[in-house]
C-alpha cells in the first residue's frame with residue numbers, strides 16, 4: 549500500500565514536471581515567433597521600396613521607408629544590446645533617413661542608392677548576429 553502511494557506520487561510529479569517544462573518551451577517558442585513576425589515586417593517594407601523604385605512611386609518609397617524607421621525604434625528591435633548592434637542600428641536608420649529624404653526630393657537615383665545602402669545594412673547586421681552572442 550505504501551509503495552503504491554509512492555508510485556502514484558512519482559507518477560503525478562513526472563506529469564507535473566513534463567507539463568511545466570512543456571509550458572516553458574512553448575513560452576520561449578511563442579516569444580521567438582513574435583520576434584520573427586516583427587522582423588518579417590522589414591522584408592515587407594523592403595519589397596515595398598523596391599516596388600516603389602521600379603514604378604517611380606515616391607509615395608510608396610516614402611511610406612515603406614517610414615515603416616522601416618518606425619520598426620527600428622520599437623523595443624522589439626533591440627533583441628541585442630551590444631555596442632556593435634546599436635552602431636549597426638544607427639547606420640541602418642541613417643540609410644533609411646537618406647531614402648526618406650530622396651523620396652521627398654523625388655530623386656530616384658539617390659533613393660536607389662539609399663535602398664542599396666539600406667540593403668547592405670540588413671546583410672551586415674544579420675552577418676554580425678550569426679557570429680555574435682546576445
Ligand code: HEC
Nearest residue numbers: 584587588590591594627633636637640666669670673674
Ligand atoms: C541592426 C540589426 C538589424 C538590421 C539592420 C536588420 N535586421 Fe533583420 N533581424 C535582426 C534581428 C535581431 C532579428 C531576429 C533574429 C533572431 O531570431 O534572433 C532579425 C530577423 C529578421 C528576419 C526574420 C528571420 C526569421 O527567422 O524569420 C527577417 C526576414 C529580417 N530580419 C529582415 C531584415 C531586412 C529585410 C532588413 C533590412 C531592411 C533587416 N532585417 C535589417 C536585426 C537586424
